[in-house]
Each structure stands twice: as C-alpha cells, then as structure tokens.
Amino acid sequence: xxxxxxxxxxxxxxxxxxxxxxxxxxxxxxxxxxxxxxxxxxxxxxxxxxxxxxxxxxxxxxxxxxxxxxxxxxxxxxxxxxxxxxxxxxxxxxxxxxxxxxxxxxxxxxxxxxxxxxxxxxxxxxxxxxxxxxxxxxxxxxxxxxxxxxxxxxxxxxxxxxxxxxxxxxxxxxxxxxxxxxxxxxxxxxxxxxxxxxxxxxxxxxxxxxxxxxxxxxxxxxxxxxxxxxxxxxxxxxxxxxxxxxxxxxxxxxxxxxxxxxxxxxxxxxxxxxxxxxxxxxxxxxxxxxxxxxxxxxxxxxxxxxxxxxxxxxxxxxxxxxxxxxxxxxxxxx
Amino acid sequence: xxxxxxxxxxxxxxxxxxxxxxxxxxxxxxxxxxxxxxxxxxxxxxxxxxxxxxxxxxxxxxxxxxxxxxxxxxxxxxxxxxxxxxxxxxxxxxxxxxxxxxxxxxxxxxxxxxxxxxxxxxxxxxxxxxxxxxxxxxxxxxxxxxxxxxxxxxxxxxxxxxxxxxxxxxxxxxxxxxxxxxxxxxxxxxxxxxxxxxxxxxxxxxxxxxxxxxxxxxxxxxxxxxxxxxxxxxxxxxxxxxxxxxxxxxxxxxxxxxxxxxxxxxxxxxxxxxxxxxxxxxxxxxxxxxxxxxxxxxxxxxxxxxxxxxxxxxxxxxxxxxxxxxxxxxxxxxxxxxxxxxxxxxxxxxxxxxxxxxxxxxxxxxxxxxxxxxxxxxxxxxxxxxxxxxxxxxxxxxxxxxxxxxxxxxxxxxxxxxxxxxxxxxxxxxxxxxxxxxxxxxxxxxxxxxxxxxxxxxxxxxxxxxxxxxxxxxxxxxxxxxxxxxxxxxxxxxxxxxxxxxxxxxx
Numbered sequence: 001x002x003x004x005x006x007x008x009x010x011x012x013x014x015x016x017x018x019x020x021x022x023x024x025x026x027x028x029x030x031x032x033x034x035x036x037x038x039x040x041x042x043x044x045x046x047x048x049x050x051x052x053x054x055x056x057x058x059x060x061x062x063x064x065x066x067x068x069x070x071x072x073x074x075x076x077x078x079x080x081x082x083x084x085x086x087x088x089x090x091x092x093x094x095x096x097x098x099x100x101x102x103x104x105x106x107x108x109x110x111x112x113x114x115x116x117x118x119x120x121x122x123x124x125x126x127x128x129x130x131x132x133x134x135x136x137x138x139x140x141x142x143x144x145x146x147x148x149x150x151x152x153x154x155x156x157x158x159x160x161x162x163x164x165x166x167x168x169x170x171x172x173x174x175x176x177x178x179x180x181x182x183x184x185x186x187x188x189x190x191x192x193x194x195x196x197x198x199x200x201x202x203x204x205x206x207x208x209x210x211x212x213x214x215x216x217x218x219x220x221x222x223x224x225x226x227x228x229x230x231x232x233x234x235x236x237x238x239x240x241x242x243x244x245x246x247x248x249x250x251x252x253x254x255x256x257x258x259x260x261x262x263x264x265x266x267x268x269x270x271x272x273x274x275x276x277x278x279x280x281x282x283x284x285x286x287x288x289x290x291x292x293x294x295x296x297x298x299x300x301x302x303x304x305x306x307x308x309x310x311x312x313x314x315x316x317x318x319x320x321x322x323x324x325x326x327x328x329x330x331x332x333x334x
Numbered sequence: 335x336x337x338x339x340x341x342x343x344x345x346x347x348x349x350x351x352x353x354x355x356x357x358x359x360x361x362x363x364x365x366x367x368x369x370x371x372x373x374x375x376x377x378x379x380x381x382x383x384x385x386x387x388x389x390x391x392x393x394x395x396x397x398x399x400x401x402x403x404x405x406x407x408x409x410x411x412x413x414x415x416x417x418x419x420x421x422x423x424x425x426x427x428x429x430x431x432x433x434x435x436x437x438x439x440x441x442x443x444x445x446x447x448x449x450x451x452x453x454x455x456x457x458x459x460x461x462x463x464x465x466x467x468x469x470x471x472x473x474x475x476x477x478x479x480x481x482x483x484x485x486x487x488x489x490x491x492x493x494x495x496x497x498x499x500x501x502x503x504x505x506x507x508x509x510x511x512x513x514x515x516x517x518x519x520x521x522x523x524x525x526x527x528x529x530x531x532x533x534x535x536x537x538x539x540x541x542x543x544x545x546x547x548x549x550x551x552x553x554x555x556x557x558x559x560x561x562x563x564x565x566x567x568x569x570x571x572x573x574x575x576x577x578x579x580x581x582x583x584x585x586x587x588x589x590x591x592x593x594x595x596x597x598x599x600x601x602x603x604x605x606x607x608x609x610x611x612x613x614x615x616x617x618x619x620x621x622x623x624x625x626x627x628x629x630x631x632x633x634x635x636x637x638x639x640x641x642x643x644x645x646x647x648x649x650x651x652x653x654x655x656x657x658x659x660x661x662x663x664x665x666x667x668x669x670x671x672x673x674x675x676x677x678x679x680x681x682x683x684x685x686x687x688x689x690x691x692x693x694x695x696x697x698x699x700x701x702x703x704x705x706x707x708x709x710x711x712x713x714x715x716x717x718x719x720x721x722x723x724x725x726x727x728x729x730x731x732x733x734x735x736x737x738x739x740x741x742x743x744x745x746x747x748x749x750x751x752x753x754x755x756x757x758x759x760x761x762x763x764x765x766x767x768x769x770x771x772x773x774x775x776x777x778x779x780x781x782x783x784x785x786x787x788x789x790x791x792x793x794x795x796x797x798x799x800x801x802x803x804x805x806x807x808x809x810x811x812x813x814x815x816x817x818x819x820x821x822x823x824x825x826x827x828x829x830x831x832x833x834x835x836x837x838x839x840x841x
Contacts, residue, residue: 021478025436199453201446204435208443211432218394218430220415220444279434 027331028272028324032284032291035270035320039294046301057180064181067293069094069245071286073260074267075190076237078285079197081268083209083230084277085134085141090238090264092152093126094257097242099156102165102252112171119239126152127235131228149261156254165252175247186244187286194282206230210277267292270320291320343406345370345535346422346504348391351400360386362559363400368552370503371533373526375546378556378577379771381741384539385427387556388506392424393417404504423502425493427509427539431481438463438477441496470495470525485630486513494522505529507538511545512769515629523549541771542798543570578773585776586804587783589622596620599654599791600671600760602640606648609635611815613649617760617793620786624806625795626831632815633795634675637764640793641673642666653760672758674749674766685745687738691729692718694737695751721751726777743774750781761785763794767801779805799828811835 023030047055073090080087097119105115126148133144176183197203205226208216217223241260246252270288273280295316299309347367353360361383368374376384389395391402393411402409404420411417414424431440438459439446446454447462463477472491481489490513497505507526511519526536526549540546546553547570555562555576562576574585600617609632617623625633638644640651642660651658653669660666666673685694695718718732725747729735737748746766753761763782767775782792782805796802802809803826811819811834819834 018478021476025480196453199456201444201454204439204443204446204454207435208432211434212430215430215432216443218414218426220413220418274434278432 024331026281027327028274028279029281029284029287031324031327032271032287035323036287036291036294039291039298043294043298043301046298050301061178061181061183063290063293063297064183064187065176065178065248067290068176068183068186069241069248070260070263070267070289070292071187071190071241072237072244073241074264074271074285074289075194075282076234076241077264078268078271078273078280078282079206079230079233079237080141081265081273081275082206082277082280083227084213085227085230086145086265087127087130087231087234087238088142088145088261089126089130089148089152090234090241091258091261092149092156093123093235093238094242094245094260095156095254096126096152096159096257097122097239098246098256099160099165099252099254101243101246102167103160105168105171107168107170112168112174116243119243120236123235123237123239123242124232125235127232127238128228130235131231134231135224135227153255153258156257160252160254163251163253163256167246167250167252169250172247172250175244183244190286191283197282202226202229207278210274210279212278263289263292266317269324270317272324342369344368344403345405346391346537347401347403347406348387348397349401349403351387351390351397351402353386353390353395353398359559361390361397364556364559364561366391366554366561368504368535368537370535371530372551373530373536373538373549375550375553376537376539376556377546377553377573378562379773380743380769382556382577382771383559384556385508386559388424388508388537388539389426391417392422392506394424394426418500418502421503422506423497423500423504424506425490425497425508425510427512429486429489429493429513431489431492433482434480436460436478436480437475437484437492440481440492441466441477441499445499466495466499470498471521487515487518487629490514491518491521494525498525502534504535505537507536509539509541509769511540511542519545541769543573546573574772577771580773585772585779586801587779589783589805589807590620590787592618592621592807597655598652600793601652601655602649603652604649605636605639605646605651607635607639607644607646609815610639610646613812613815613817615810615817617791619791620789621808622782622786622792622794622806624802624809624826625793625812626799626802626809626821627812627818627835629797631812631835633812634764635815636812637673637675637762637793637795640666641671641675641762643673667756667758670757670759671762672753672756672760673762673764674746674753675762675764685737685749688736691722691727691732691735691737691740691748694748695721695732695755697752717755721755724754725751725781727751743770746770746774746778750778754785758790760791760793763792765795765797768797799831803828803831 044054047059073094077087077090100122101115101119105111130145130148133139134141172178205216205221208219208221209223209226213223242257245256249256267288268285269275270291271280271282271284271286273284295313296309299312304312344367347365349365350363351365352362364383364387366376366387376387378384386395390397393414393416396411402411404422409420417424432443441463442459447458449455460477467473467475467477472495475484475488475492481492484492490510494507494510510522514522523545526538529536538549552564552566553568553573554564555573557577557579568576596618598616599619602616603614605613611632613636615623625636627633635644639646640660642662642665646660651660653671658669660669692714696714721727722729722732727740727747728744729740737745740748750766767778770778782794786792794802794806806826807822809821809826809831810817811821811831813835818837821830821834
C-alpha cells in the first residue's frame with residue numbers, strides 16, 4: 001500500500017557508503033586513535049634514543065598495568081559525560097574500594113571473588129546515590145559528585161587510616177600480571193561491554209539524554225532511571241579501577257584515587273567525547289587513558305624535570321582538544 | 335450536536351480544557367473536537383492556545399481542568415506514551431530530533447527492532463528506516479546521516495515520518511510547514527489527503543491561509559485561550575477578524591512612493607562570499623528592496639555577508655557613496671546598518687532568551703545609553719519605553735521579563751526594536767514574519783512603511799513570496815548566489831517572482 005505522495009523533497013544529499021558515514025561520524029574517535037599511535041611511536045623512539053633498544057615485554061606490561069585503573073574509571077566517567085553529567089566522585093570511590101580490598105581480601109579464590117563482588121556492589125551503591133540526587137533532586141551533577149567525593153574520601157580514611165593492608169599475590173597476577181600484558185584481555189572485555197551497551201535501550205537512552213533531555217522525555221525515555229543507571233555504571237567502573245589499582249600496587253592507600261578525578265576527565269576529553277553529551281565513544285576513552293599513561297613515560301624519557309610534568313601534560317591536553325575541535329569543524333563543513 | 339443520530343463519535347475531544355503557566359492563562363475552558371476522516375485546521379494568533387491544546391491532547395501537558403475523550407471515552411494521559419498507545423501521533427512545533435544520533439536511530443527511538451537477546455539490531459534499524467521513507471515517498475534522506483548534517487526542512491520531514499511510524503489514527507501537525515519549502519509542503523499535503531482518505535483524523539495549525547483554505551474540511555478558531563468558532567469554510571477576511579477580534583481592512587498597506595531621484599545609500603558591487611557569487615545592487619533612500627527566489631539560493635548568506643557576520647571574499651560595499659570594509663557586525667552597526675534576522679529555528683540567533691526585554695533591546699545601543707562604560711539607567715529606560723510603545727510589544731515589565739517567555743511574535747518585535755533604537759539607516763530584514771500571526775504581521779508591515787517614510791532603507795527577504803511582491807518597490811530574484819532577475823513596479827506579483835526564480839539563466 002502506498003500513501004501516494006505527490007511530490008518528494010528535493011534530493012540534496014550526497015550518497016555515502018557505510019564506511020564514509022562511520023569515518024565522518026567518528027572523526028573524534030579516529031583522531032584519538034591517531035594520537036595514540038603517534039604517542040606509541042614517540043615513546044618507542046625516545047626509549048630507543050635513551051637505551052639503544054626497543055621497549056620489551058616488561059615495558060609494555062608495565063604500560064598496560066599502570067593504564068588499567070584509569071581505563072576503567074575513565075570509561076565509567078564517559079557514560080556519565082554522555083548524559084551531559086560529570087562524576088567527580090570517582091576519585092573517592094577508588095580510594096574507598098582500593099582501601100577496602102587491601103583491608104579485607106585474603107588469599108583464596110573465595111575471598112578474592114567474594115570481596116571483589118562486595119567492592120563492585122559498593123561502587124554500584126555509591127553511583128546510585130549520585131544518580132538519585134541528580135535525577136530526582138535535580139541537583140547539578142558537579143555539586144552532587146563534589147559532595148559525594150568528600151564523603152567517599154572520608155569513608156576511605158575510616159576504612160584504611162594509613163597506607164597499608166595487602167593484596168594477595170594471586171589477585172595481582174590475575175588483574176595486573178607483572179609477567180605479561182594480559183591486562184589487554186580486560187581492554188577487550190571493556191570494548192565488548194561498549195558494543196553491547198550501544199545496542200541496549202539503556203545505551204540509546206544515555207545518548208538521547210545527552211542530545212536533548214526534553215525531547216528524550218517526550219519520546220518516552222525513562223530519563224531518571226537512565227541517569228541513575230549511568231552513575232551506577234560509573235561507580236562500578238571506578239570500583240573496578242580501585243581494584244586494579246590495589247592489584248598493581250599490592251597494597252591500599254586511601255588517598256591514591258584522587259589523581260584519577262582529573263585524569264579520568266582528561267581521558268574522556270582526549271577520547272573525543274563531547275562535554276555537551278550525546279556524542280562520542282568509550283573506545284576513544286580507552287585510547288585516551290593509554291595516551292595519558294604513555295605521555296608520562298614520554299616526558300620521562302624526554303628528560304623533562306618531573307616538576308614540570310603537569311605543565312607539559314596540560315599543554316598537551318590543550319593542543320589535543322584544539323585538534324579535536326578543529327576536526328569537528330572540518331567534518332561539519334563537508 | 336444539532337442531531338444526535340447523524341453526528342459520528344468524534345475521534346478526539348478536549349472538553350472545557352483549562353491550563354495556566356505560572357499565572358498566565360493559556361487555555362480557558364476551551365473545547366475542540368475532530369472526526370475520523372477529516373482534516374481539521376486549528377487557527378489563531380501566536381499565544382491563542384493552539385499549541386497548548388495540541389500538547390494536552392497528545393499527553394505532553396496535563397490540563398488543569400477539563401476532559402479528554404478518544405472515541406467518546408474519557409482518557410487520562412500521564413505522558414506522551416499513553417497518548418501514542420491510543421493511536422495519537424504528533425509533530426510538535428519545536429523540532430525534537432536528536433542532532434547526534436542517526437536518522438534511523440531517531441525514527442525508532444524507544445521502538446527499536448530488537449532480537450531475541452533484546453539487543454537492538456542496528457542493520458535492521460537502517461533497513462526499516464529506508465523502507466519507511468520509501469513507503470512515504472521521501473527521497474534524499476540517508477537513514478545513516480546525522481540530523482545535524484541535514485537541512486531544517488529535511489529534519490521537519492523526518493519528524494513527520496516519525497509520527498507516522500506507528501500508523502496513528504489521530505495525527506496532530508503543529509505548524510508543520512513553517513520550515514518547509516513549497517515542494518516539501520506539497521509532499522506533506524499529498525500525504526495528509528491520503529491519510530484522510532484512509533480515515534485518519536488530521537489536525538494541523540498553520541499561519542499560511544492558503545494552506546488552511548486548500549486543505550481543511552473544518553476550521554476551528556482560537557483567540558486568547560478560548561475557542562471562538564468552528565466552521566466548514568470561511569474567507570481569509572472573516573478568519574482574520576475572528577482571530578484578532580478586530581477588522582483589518584487591508585492586509586498589505588500602501589507602500590509610499592519612492593521619491594524621485596533618491597540617492598543611493600547602500601551600493602553593493604560584485605559581492606562575493608560563501609554561497610554569494612557576485613551580487614550587485616543599489617539600495618536607495620526610502621526604498622524597500624525585496625530579495626526573492628527559491629529557498630536556499632544564497633539569500634541568507636547575502637544578508638549575513640552584508641552584515642559582516644560572514645566573511646566576504648570579494649566585491650565592494652559603498653555606504654553613502656564611500657567604499658567601506660565590513661569585517662564584523664560591529665563595523666556594520668557603526669555604518670548605520672541594522673539587521674533583523676529570524677533564524678530558521680527561531681531560537682538560536684539574535685535574541686538572548688534568558689535576558690530581559692530591556693537588555694535585549696539596548697544591546698546594540700549600549701554606547702548611547704552609557705557614560706564612560708557605565709549604563710545610564712534613565713536614558714536606557716527612556717529608550718526601552720519608546721521601543722515597547724512604538725512596536726506594541728506585549729510585555730508586563732520590560733526590565734525584568736525574560737524574552738524567552740514572550741510569544742513568538744513579540745520576540746520578533748524585540749528583535750526589530752533593537753535596530754529601531756540603534757537608529758540604523760539601512761535595515762536588513764530577513765524573514766521577520768516567519769511563524770508570526772496575522773495581527774503581528776500586519777503591525778510589522780505598517781512599521782516597515784513607517785520606516786521608509788522616515789527615509790530609512792530596507793532590504794527585505796521573506797519565505798512568503800507574496801509578501802515580497804506586495805511590500806517591495808523592487809525585487810531581486812536570486813538563484814545560486816546570483817541575481818537572476820530584477821522585477822520592478824506594477825508587474826511584480828508572486829507569480830512573476832516564482833517564474834523568474836525557476837527560469838533558467840538567460841545566456
């Protein structure tokens with residue numbers, strides 16, 4: 001059956017292949033991957049200049065293991081940023097979960113698995129509190145999570161007043177194996193998570209809210225539930241980050257997570273996710289997290305005084321973000 | 335109502351519906367009903383309550399009082415979902431597409447095809463979007479494209495397609511054609527007629543009388559939140575009287591004759607820029623020069639370039655006989671140019687919606703109301719009072735009322751008022767009557783005539799060709815960024831402009 005339209009709108013579009021669409025629509029993601037490739041090359045080059053050999057298994061393993069806590073936390077952060085929110089509490093959540101694991105976890109599969117689950121639940125609960133305050137109390141995400149950041153930090157100090165505790169060796173070998181970059185398996189898991197997430201109603205809801213919250217509501221997206229869900233994802237991923245961090249350092253420190261507040265946001269931005277929400281991919285965030293870890297190494301091998309490290313990190317971030325903006329502008333003009 | 339037996343049960347009814355927004359009464363005991371198989375036009379001025387009624391009948395707003403019935407049964411919509419489930423489809427006045435999600439994702443938002451794993455089947459999403467477009471006779475929209483990359487008209491077409499996705503039996507179209515060019519509007523009308531033939535109740539609003547006259551089986555008039563009347567047919571004059579509550583004897587005012595030998599105030603020679611490919615014209619003192627042509631032939635770009643909001647890449651602009659460079663809007667303002675540019679979506683350019691009427695009005699004249707950079711409240715107040723009075727802007731307290739809370743027509747007036755205060759000699763009016771009701775339109779026409787009588791010069795573009803034909807002394811018809819034809823004097827009518835717009839360039 002036909003509805004018998006008499007005339008059709010003027011054909012104005014340039015026909016594009018699936019690949020072309022993907023390229024144009026994922027330009028910021030591609031940029032992140034290109035920067036990552038450049039950063040790897042730079043790292044290898046500087047390493048070679050200093051030590052007259054290429055980085056080996058040990059070096060790559062170390063890069064992967066130091067990146068993993070940030071990868072997890074930043075991917076969680078991405079989901080919140082996509083809803084046009086921000087989660088500052090990830091740092092406090094990492095403090096809390098990493099301290100908690102160091103205090104309670106013992107050798108033995110049961111203890112490791114059980115306490116890991118408890119930690120993830122803590123992450124989910126903490127995220128849910130943020131989500132409820134943002135969705136129902138309609139408070140600004142930055143205020144809510146600034147407050148909960150302090151609360152989680154306080155709880156972390158209570159759990160582990162001074163650095164210490166221990167993480168069973170077996171646990172370290174699984175999450176942060178020092179003998180090989182097996183941590184990449186978890187990167188694979190995260191990428192798989194992302195592709196599934198993109199194909200769920202929840203995932204579509206996250207993007208819809210970031211695009212236009214009012215319109216999303218008008219089309220039946222359960223805005224509040226989706227927001228709570230987004231903060232829960234962030235909480236759980238920050239808890240994962242805390243576990244990985246504990247596994248890497250084999251002990252707990254209730255202030256160690258704080259640096260991840262800003263680096264997780266930086267990784268999201270480097271990954272090409274728009275701060276206005278609704279646009280971007282967590283794959284880019286993964287790349288962003290690795291870029292930031294490599295940057296530290298690059299600065300080290302470039303003989304830059306550690307005191308000036310944050311100066312150069314900031315400079316790099318600005319340049320990268322400018323590049324991203326430029327790319328968007330070019331793509332839009334096409 | 336006259337005979338109980340022959341009257342069919344209405345498809346949808348709102349009975350004695352009232353709704354207020356923070357003390358402002360949008361609807362007062364208004365009733366409306368539409369039958370299956372009819373096209374019902376809802377007309378009235380901006381702020382008459384049409385959109386509020388449509389939102390209530392589609393479950394977006396809840397009424398303060400009153401009853402909604404579908405097929406004669408009382409219903410209570412808690413959200414748009416409830417209404418959709420009962421077969422109500424709506425295309426809202428505000429566009430609701432997600433700019434950064436693909437067209438296909440937008441079409442099927444919350445109704446995505448899912449597999450056994452409950453995961454969305456992305457390939458099928460695109461295929462079904464494609465089929466749906468084909469079914470509706472929509473061409474030229476790639477389901478994988480982002481709305482951000484599409485024209486406003488295409489986005490509007492997608493909104494319509496989305497509302498039809500679930501075969502609604504009751505379809506609301508709130509100003510569906512305001513963003514459409516003629517061709518797309520024709521497509522929509524064809525669609526509406528075929529829906530009527532299938533028994534769908536179609537309710538639409540429009541400020542273009544020709545559409546109402548051609549399409550509607552019945553017409554309901556709203557004024558000040560109340561229903562005035564429902565008729566099978568009425569003339570434009572009657573409708574205007576019913577809508578405004580006053581008689582406007584002539585829609586288009588007499589244009590003052592151009593003084594003989596009037597000097598040229600704005601001389602543009604071979605202007606080049608983005609989508610502007612060598613435009614030349616001379617605008618004389620006291621003249622209204624019309625810019626016509628099909629939509630998207632560089633008219634908007636011409637206005638933006640003249641005003642310095644876009645870079646020009648060549649050509650010359652002479653103001654009062656002297657060659658000038660206009661690199662940015664503030665250059666244009668200093669030279670006595672003013673622009674009133676109503677953006678395509680009426681929201682993003684020109685006005686700062688969260689700021690007060692006063693602040694919006696005096697933005698371009700801050701230099702004149704400030705002493706050493708500090709605002710002089712007395713002078714500012716005086717300026718604002720004069721503008722509000724002259725333009726009859728309906729505002730309670732201009733110093734505090736946010737522009738965003740004014741009705742569309744009044745917002746447009748604020749935009750005009752800014753340049754009146756700036757005492758610009760040359761005014762660039764781009765589509766200032768878009769989406770404005772008849773009463774306000776009439777006010778704007780009168781104002782234009784008054785301005786040229788004072789010796790100002792106007793460059794005027796409108797998406798309604800009739801307006802260009804009836805208001806302007808001369809009309810330049812644009813095609814592909816060039817002036818394709820110049821029409822003067824009495825032979826200028828809408829048909830002549832359209833004919834010139836579609837004619838191939840004479841070699």
